[in-house]
Structure formats: C-alpha cells, structure tokens
Amino acid sequence: MLVVGLAAAVLVPVLSGVAVAAWLWATTDVPPPGSVRPPQASVLRYAGGEQLARLAVEDRTSVELEDVSLAARRAVLAAEDRDFYDSGGVSWTGMLRAALVNLRSGEIEQGGSTITQQYARAAFLTQERTWSRKAREVVLAAKLARERSKDDVLERYLNTVYFGRGAHGIQAAARTFFGVPASELTAAQGAVLAAQLAAPSAYDPERAPGQALDRFVYVVRGMAEQGWLEVPVEAVGYPEVLPRRDDRGTFRGPQGYLVQTALDELEALGFPQDEVEVAGLSVETTFDASAQAAAVRAVEEVTGTQVPPHVYRALASVEPGSGRVRALYGGRDHPSRPLNAATQGRALAGSSFKTYVLAAALSDGIPLRTRYDGSSPQSFGDYEVKNYGRGDGAQYGRTDLVEATAQSVNTVYVPLGLDVGTQRVAEVARSLGITSDLGREQDLPSLSLGVSAVTPLEQAVAYATIAAGGLHAPPYVVERVRGRDGEVLYEAAPSPERVLDEAVAADVTAALQEVVADGTGTAARLPDRAAAGKTGTTTDNTAAWFVGYTPRLATAVALYTERQDQSLTGIAGVAEVTGGSLPARVWGAYTAAVTSGLEPLPFPERADVGAEPSPATTTAPPQRDEPRRPARETAREAPAPAPADEPRQEPAEQPAEEPAPAPGGGEGPAPAGEPTREPTREPTGEPSEDPDLLPLPEEPAPEPEP
Numbered sequence: 001m002l003v004v005g006l007a008a009a010v011l012v013p014v015l016s017g018v019a020v021a022a023w024l025w026a027t028t029d030v031p032p033p034g035s036v037r038p039p040q041a042s043v044l045r046y047a048g049g050e051q052l053a054r055l056a057v058e059d060r061t062s063v064e065l066e067d068v069s070l071a072a073r074r075a076v077l078a079a080e081d082r083d084f085y086d087s088g089g090v091s092w093t094g095m096l097r098a099a100l101v102n103l104r105s106g107e108i109e110q111g112g113s114t115i116t117q118q119y120a121r122a123a124f125l126t127q128e129r130t131w132s133r134k135a136r137e138v139v140l141a142a143k144l145a146r147e148r149s150k151d152d153v154l155e156r157y158l159n160t161v162y163f164g165r166g167a168h169g170i171q172a173a174a175r176t177f178f179g180v181p182a183s184e185l186t187a188a189q190g191a192v193l194a195a196q197l198a199a200p201s202a203y204d205p206e207r208a209p210g211q212a213l214d215r216f217v218y219v220v221r222g223m224a225e226q227g228w229l230e231v232p233v234e235a236v237g238y239p240e241v242l243p244r245r246d247d248r249g250t251f252r253g254p255q256g257y258l259v260q261t262a263l264d265e266l267e268a269l270g271f272p273q274d275e276v277e278v279a280g281l282s283v284e285t286t287f288d289a290s291a292q293a294a295a296v297r298a299v300e301e302v303t304g305t306q307v308p309p310h311v312y313r314a315l316a317s318v319e320p321g322s323g324r325v326r327a328l329y330g331g332r333d334h335p336s337r338p339l340n341a342a343t344q345g346r347a348l349a350g351s352s353f354k355t356y357v358l359a360a361a362l363s364d365g366i367p368l369r370t371r372y373d374g375s376s377p378q379s380f381g382d383y384e385v386k387n388y389g390r391g392d393g394a395q396y397g398r399t400d401l402v403e404a405t406a407q408s409v410n411t412v413y414v415p416l417g418l419d420v421g422t423q424r425v426a427e428v429a430r431s432l433g434i435t436s437d438l439g440r441e442q443d444l445p446s447l448s449l450g451v452s453a454v455t456p457l458e459q460a461v462a463y464a465t466i467a468a469g470g471l472h473a474p475p476y477v478v479e480r481v482r483g484r485d486g487e488v489l490y491e492a493a494p495s496p497e498r499v500l501d502e503a504v505a506a507d508v509t510a511a512l513q514e515v516v517a518d519g520t521g522t523a524a525r526l527p528d529r530a531a532a533g534k535t536g537t538t539t540d541n542t543a544a545w546f547v548g549y550t551p552r553l554a555t556a557v558a559l560y561t562e563r564q565d566q567s568l569t570g571i572a573g574v575a576e577v578t579g580g581s582l583p584a585r586v587w588g589a590y591t592a593a594v595t596s597g598l599e600p601l602p603f604p605e606r607a608d609v610g611a612e613p614s615p616a617t618t619t620a621p622p623q624r625d626e627p628r629r630p631a632r633e634t635a636r637e638a639p640a641p642a643p644a645d646e647p648r649q650e651p652a653e654q655p656a657e658e659p660a661p662a663p664g665g666g667e668g669p670a671p672a673g674e675p676t677r678e679p680t681r682e683p684t685g686e687p688s689e690d691p692d693l694l695p696l697p698e699e700p701a702p703e704p705e706p
Contacts, residue, residue, distance in 0.1 A: 001576065002527060008069075009600070012076075015201050015574060026079065040278060040279065040484055041054050041055060041277070041280065042054075042055045042056075042276045042277060042280060042281035042282070042283065043055070043258060043281075043282050043283065044262055044285060045282065045283065045284050045285065046281045046285060046287050046288065046289040046292070046704050047284065047285065047286055047287060047288050047324075047326075047479065048288070048289060049251060049284075049288075050289045050492065051089050052252070052255065052258060052259065052262075052285060052287065052289075053250050053255070053259045053461060054258075055250065055273075055276055055277050056278075056291035061157065061169060061171040061172055062159040062169060062171070063158075063169075063170070063171045063181075063182055063183075064155060065151050065154060065155035065158070066173075067171075067181070067182060067183045067185050068155075068158055068170055068182045068183065068185070068607065069182065069184065069186070069190065070187045070191030070486055071184055071187035071228075072170065072182060072185035072187075072189070072193065072194075073154065073158070073190075074187075074190070074223055074226070074228040075117075075190030075191045075193070075194040075219055075220075075223060076115075076158065076170075076190070076193075076194045076197070077188060077226075077228075078191075078194065078219050078222035078226060078228065079191075079194035079195060079197055079198070079215075079218075079219045079227075080114075080115050080118070080194070080197055080198075081114050081116075081223065082222060082226055084114065084115050084116075084150065085150050086153065087114070099695055110480070112314045114139065115153065115154065115157050116153050116157075118157065118161065118395040118441065119156055119157040119160060119161070120140040134491075151381045152460060153617075154604030158170045158182075160275025161197060161274070161445060162197075162200060162272070162273065162275075162277075163176075163177070163193050163196045163197065163200060164196045164200030164201065164203075164204055164273070165177070165200075165204070165244055165245075166277070168277075168278075170182045170185075170193065173193050173196075173654065174189070174432065176195070176242070176245070177192065177241050177242060178239070178241065178242060179188070179191060179242055181619075186239065187220075187223065187229060187230075187231075187236060188220075188236050188237060188238065188239045190238070191219040191220050191223070192205065192212070192216055192238070192241065193630065194219045194339060194693075195212060195216045195219050196213035198215065199267065199272070200272070200273060200274065201260075201263060201264055201267055202267075202617055203215045203511050204244075205238075205241045206244050206338055206665060207260075207338045207339075213274050213542065215296065216238060216431075217233075219495075220233055220236050221233055221433045228427070229554075231596070234266070238353075240617075241293075243335075244335055244338065245335070251335055251365065252333060252334065252335060253332070253333055253334070253359070253674050254292075254295075254296045254329055254330070254332060254333075254334075255292070255332065255339045256333070256334025256335065257329075257330030257331060257334050257342070257343075258285070258287055258292065258477075259351060260334060260338075260340065260683045261325075261328065261330075261340065261343060261477055262274065262285050262287075262477050262478060264282065265477050265478045266283065266478055266481070267489055268439055269478060269481075270490075271481065272489075272490075273640035276639050279483070279527045280293060280483070280484030281481055281482065281484070281489070282481070282482040282486075283478060283480070283481050283657060284478075284479045284480040284481075284482075285477050285478060285479060286319075286324035286325050286326065286476065286477050286478075286492075286568075287325065287328070287477065288326045288327060288594075290594070291317060291326045291327040291594050292326075292327045292328075294327070294589075294590050294593035294594050295315050295317065295327040295328070295329045295590055296329060297589075297593070298315070298586045298587075298589040298590035298593065299313055299315055299329045299557075299586055299590075300332070301589070302572065302582055302585045302586045303559065303571055303572050303582055303586065303590055304571065304572045305332075307571055308570075308571070309414055310340040310561050310563070310566045311505070311560070311561055311568065311571065312331070312339075312345050312347075312558075312559070312560050312561070312562075313329065313341060313558075313559055314329060314330060314341035314342040314345065314456040314556075314557070314558045314559075314560075315327065315328065315329035315342060315456065315556070315558075315586065315590065315652060316328055316329075316342040316343070316455075316456040316457040316459070316460040316555065316556050317460060317553060317554070317555040317556075317590070317594075318377060318457075318460040318461055318475055318554050318555070319464070319552070319553065319554075320464040320465070320467035320468035320471075320473075320493075320549065320551070320552070320553070320554055321468040321471055321473060321496055322473050322480070322494045322496070323461070323464075323473030323474050323475045323476055323494055323496075324475075324476065324477075324494070325457070325475050325476065325477045326553065326594075327342075327555075327590075327594075328340070328342045328343065328457075329342060329344040330343060330344075335675050337654075341456070341558075341560075342456045342457055343456075343457045344455065344457070345455065345456075345560070346436060346453035346454055346455050347453055347456075347538075347542075347543035347545075347558055347560030348451060348452065348453050348538045348542065348543050348560075349450035349452060349459065349536055349543075349545065350448055350450040350535075350536030350537050350538045350543060350579065351363055351408045351410075351428070351449065351450055351534065351535060351536040351537065351579070352450060352534045352535065352536030352545040352546075352547045352579065353447070353448065353449070353450030353454075353536065354405065354408065354413050354448060354449075354450070354534060354536075355405075355421065355462075355463065355466070355508065355512065355547075356425055356428055356429040356432060356434070356462070357413055357416055357417045357448045358401060358405060358416075358426075358511060358534075359420070359428050359466065359500060359504060359508050360417075360420045360424050360425045360428040360429075361369050361401070361416055361420045362504045362507050362508060362609055362610065363428060363500065363501065364420055364424065365502050365609070365610040366401075366416070366419065366420070366610060367401075367608060367609060367610035367611040368400060368401045368402050368507055368510065368511060368606070368608065368611070369400050369608070369611055370400060370401055370443075371398040371400050371403075371409065372396060372398070372399060372401075372404065372411075372412040372415055372416065373397075373398065373399075373415075373485070374387070374395070374396025374398070374399035374404065374409045374412050375395055375396065375397070375411060376389070376392050376393035376394060376395055376396075376410070376411050377392055377393060377411070378411045378414075378415075379575050380414060380415065380418065380445055380694070381445075381665050383444075383445045383446065385410050385411050385413070385414045385445075385449075386410065387409055387410050388408075388410070388412065393411075394407075394409075395702075396409055396411075396412070398673065399412055401416070401511060402510070402511045402514055403514075404416075405511040405512065405514065405515060405519070405534070405562060406511070406514040406515050406517075406518060406519030406520070407519055407520065408489075408515075408519070408520050408534075408535065410449060410627070412677070413448045413663075414445050414446075414449065416448065417445065417447060417448030418445055418448075422442055422443060422444065422445065422448070423442060424445070425442075425447060425448065426438050426442035426447065428500075429462065431499040431500070432461075432462035432463075432465045432466065432474075432499060432500065433458055433461035433462035433464070433465055433472060433474075433676040434454055434458050434459075434462055435458055436454045436455060436458060437453065438452040439452060439497075450536055450538070456556040456557070456558045457556070459547045459553075459556035459558075460475075460476050460547065460555055460556040461473075461474075461531075463547050463548065463549050463554045463556065464549065464554035464593055465499060465500065465505075466500065466509060466549070466554075467505075467509070467532075467549035467550070467551060467553075467554045468496065468505075468545055469500075469502045469505045469506070469604065470498055470500030470501055470502050470504065470505040471496040471497065471498055471499075472496060472497050472498075472499045472500075473494050473495070473496040473497075476492055476494075478490070478492065479491070479492050480492065481597060487647075498531065501609070502604075502607075503607035503608075503609045504602040504609055505604075506603075506605065506606060506607045507606055507607050507609055509532045509603050509604065509610065510603075510606035511591050512532035512534055513532045513550070513603065513683070514528055514531055515532070515533055515534055516530075516531045516532060516533055516548065517530075519535075519578070520535040520580045521533050521535045521546060521548070521579070521580055521584050522580070522584075523580055523581065523584035524535065524546055524548055524584040524585070524587045524588040524591075525584045525588060526588060526591060527592060527597065528595075528600060529550060530550070530600075530602075530603055531548055531549070531550055531588075531591065532548055532549055532550075532603065533546055533547055533548020533549065533587065534547055534548070535577045535578065535579030535580045535584060536579045537578040537580075540564070540567050541567045541568045541576055541577055541578065542557070542563075542564055542566065542568070543558065543560035543561070543562065543568075544558070544559050544560070544569060544577045544579045544581070544582065544583050544585040545557065545558045545579045545583055546579050546580070546583035546586070546587045550589055550591060550595060550600075550601070551601040551602070551603060552601060553564055553591065553594060553595070554597065555587055555590060557583040557586045557587045557590075558583060558685050559571070559577055559582060559583060565655055584684070631660065
C-alpha cells in the first residue's frame, strides 16, 4: 500500500501536467497573419482623474525581411536570440532559469523568451503577468516554430517589436533614430537599435548614454563571436543618433517629466512602454494636477522663465507617511533636456544635510539643549572649519543645537557629527530615504556639511519621513493600473516603516521650525501655518537648497549647476543665490498655494529627548581631559576648506533677517544644567579634496532651456 501511495503521489501531478499541456496544445491555434492584436491607446491620469497624457503607437510600417539590412538582422539576433536559426521556438533552459526566479517571487518577473516567444506575446497575447498567459505563450511559440519558417517569424517579429521613442517595428525605428530606411542600416546602427530591445527606456542613447553604450558593446561583441561582423570590434564606433522628437507633444514642457517618470515606474512594475502604448490601459498616477500647476508656477515665477543653460531647477513634493509623489519639476521642457533634475540629477546637499546629523545625534541621546563652541575657525585634526562670514567667519559662543540649526553653524555641526560618528550619520540618512551613494565622504568629518551629492526627490522623501513622525515610505507615482476592460491589473499598497523614534522626529521638527521662524530660511515663512525646513548652500554657490515640510507635504527645491567652476549668479536679479533666497521663496510660494484653504495641522510638541527631567538640578557632564588628537596622517594634498554655509542674503531679499553673530565670539561658560559637548573622537578620515565638486550628470551637456 505504501508503494502504491507513493506512486500515486508522483504520477497524479505528472499526469495532470500532461493533461493540461495536451489541453493547451489542442485549444491554442496560431492566428492568421492578419489577426495581430489591434493596438489601443493608454491614458495616464492625474490623481483626480484628469488626463495627463495619451500614449499610442506613433509609427508602424511593415517591410519584408529582404528590406532589412543583413547587418541589422544579425545585430537583433546577437542581442536577443543567437541560436534562432538552429533551435526551436522555445528556450527550455531560459524558461527553467526564469521559472526559478518567478517561483521565488510568486509572480512572473522574467520570461526567458526566444524571438519566437516574444513575437507570440507581442502580436497575439495580452499584457497579463500570469502563469496561464505564459503557458499559452510557450504553446503558441512552439506551434509557430512548426508551422512558420524561421524567416517568416523573424520578419513578423521585426515588424512588431518595440524599439523605443514610439517606434514599433524596425522600419519606424530606423527612421526615428537614424533617418534612413531599414535597408540602409549599418552594423553599428543595427546594434544601437538591437540594444534597445531589452529595455527601450533604460537603453535610450539620449536618456542613458552610459547604459546604451554598454549594451551596444555587448551586441557588437556578440556579432563578432558569431562571425557576423566583417570588421574588428574596435572598428565599430557608436553612430550618431538623431535627437528625440515629440510630434504629438506628449513629452513637451514640464509635464513631460511626469510622463517619463510614470513610464519608467510602469516598466519596473512589468508594463513596458511597448505594451502600454497598445494595451488600452488606464493608469492613475499620484500626481496632483493643482499641485503640479503650483509647482511650475512657483519655479518659473520666482526664478524666471529664462535661466543660464548650465543651471538646473528642481522641485519634488512628497506626501508624508505614504510616499505619494504629488508634484515634480524636472525642467522646463523634457525633449530639450531629457535629464530629470528632480529625480536623476544630483547636487551636493550642503547644509540641508545637517538635518540628518541632528536626527542621528538625537537618536543617540544628545539633546537639543546640548551646547558646543560656535567660535570660528576651528580645527579637528587636519580639518579646519569656519562659519560663513568675512575673515574668520561669524562668531558664536556656546550654542545649543536649536540655535546652531537655525543659524547653520558649521563649527557646531562638524564636531556634532564626529561625536555621533559619520558612519552613524550616513546610516540614519539612508534610513530616512537617501539612496545615493554617499561615497568616501561618509568616513570624513566634512560629511556633516553636505559634501555628498543627492537628488531632490531623495531629500523630499527623507524630510517626509521626519514629517511623518519617523515613518518612512518609499516614493512612488503609479497608484493603479486598469486593463482595457476595467479590471485592476496593479494597485499600490504603501507600507510605511518606522525608522526614527517619534520623539526624535518631534525634536528635529522643533529645531527646523526655528530655521524658518528666525533663521536662514525666513523667506519660506507661510502666512497661515508653521513650517519646518533647512537651507543649504555649497562653496562658490554651485548648489542651493531649501527642503522643508508641513504635516501634509514635504518638498525639496534645488538650483544647481553642471560643474564646480560654474556658480548660481545673476538669476532673477539675485547676484548670489543661496538656499535662503530663491529656493526658499519657491518653496514658500508653492507650499502656500497647495495648502491654501486647508485647515492648518499642528506639529508635535518638542519632546526634549535625552534631556534631564529638571534642568535646574542637572549638571553639565565633565569636560574631556585629553586634548584633541590630530587626524591620521595621509599622503594627500592639504585639505580643501569646508563648504561655506548660508551666505548673506541680498539686500532686496531679506534686509533685516540676516542672523547676527554672537559678540566677541563667545558668551562664557554654559548655563548650569545645560550640557556642554566637546568632540569625543578624532576625525575618521581626511576632508574631501573638493568639497564643492558637483558631479556632472550622466547625460551629455544639455541645450539651453527655451
């Protein structure tokens, strides 16, 4: 009986699988050539239902196989299916490898598809990510391989597949990217198009030149390995590609960045653009139409419609607690400048990074009442720091963390970061939402002054985490996807995670409110509600930030330049742009417009984490006996100075709101009961050689904004 039971346990699933396979084979017919699934436009919508964009096939012209150059055909085979002419229509090894990935995730993430399978899916099946659709794809591909010649399948594939930029089919792609018919494509041009097939938006040579080149080299080397290249690999240079066109205006203006951001996220969710354009989807985004209009208006009215070509302007606005991106300003016109300044471009954070130092310090029990020496300059090993100001910089006496935050005192924040530990600061920044690589700066005392490059969206997310009381929610822009029949194919499910103690977040908010109320960010004041935020300005004014929030909305505004030798000067009549000038004014104008008419919500009360219950009975901790130790010896050049913080505002901006330095550079000992801190560890590394260096974007230098 045991043997019979075991045999049944093995045979029943096998026989069931065979029966299902037989049923699929019998019920799946190869459609006739003229029955290709008709395309249907998809619509992207704002959160309230208003149409954001309509996406449809822009160009599709079928050609016979002999009208496609042999070099281009070989490039496609090298990229997608090198054994196409020698194997069946299904790659069982590829299917097995993909099945293992899909089983681990519980859904279809990889396909392991041959050219025949890709054609079957694109031409006859839906965009569903289900096991049944995958099974039909396999059966249909196997039948196609039996009933159609290889040349016939390849021809139909080349006329159906999506190459990016709205071009379905190789004839449309050849004209879109190179302005030639498919019959005239060279090996290099064919390799560029073939490189697009894996992920058209990710490998577009205009949007992602580095990735496009890597994939191009992969295709060319594949051609050489197959003996399909008539010249050495080194002789095949990357060809000139035509600039992107947008005849229908889908990507024009600031809204074009929203469309591309949504398409990128849809692709990551399993809805590539080639399917979106023909599937008749209805995509609801998180973008708020009125907030987006307010963002565009605030940026362009405050900074002007014309800015120097080397300047990027960005705004990213996120809903605390959910991660919904409500508005983005990535540039004035997407086709003219494809780099999204809000989500892709990076700039040195400057003093806006001090917020993460403060959060780390509070998390480790250093209270807001802690006082540091605010005199300037000061040395920490080999690293000399000074506050902004003429000569030796502004002088402050014993300064608590609230005042040091409001006035952005460098000589307080560097030792504070060292006391906490720069690695710990980096850890807290990452937990809040900073995803950019902080580089070697996370081992240096200069980390606290914002010498790492981040995106505006990251900053908005990180500050939104604090606004939400320490709950972090990853940002997203696709709320819901419905099929052509109205069925829900995808729906976002925000799941915030606690990364910061609620009391710590309350104390960070208390300090950041003082920045706006009476510090470097007074230009961001709102007429009817409290706001919290932080300014940031780098050395030589290469980047200027204001990042702030109300309980309902967190927003990052940044102006930054392409290179360290370019400054933010002469914009909108401001001679020297700082975080407290144009960025703070943009933030205030935008946030006031978005929150107008909404009942003000209160910020949480200051919690005073780490403080003694009764200041009157506490005593200051003992001072260190040992002197500061120098930083470890290094063979590098002498360190560059720390990034200057908030330069003085232009008289026309805030004539009476410039912080006054403490007289004499000191106020004597700290009051009884308020702890005084000295740095308790030596710097963990040498300062940045170029603290004001702004990395170039990955894309080529953009054209001036129109």
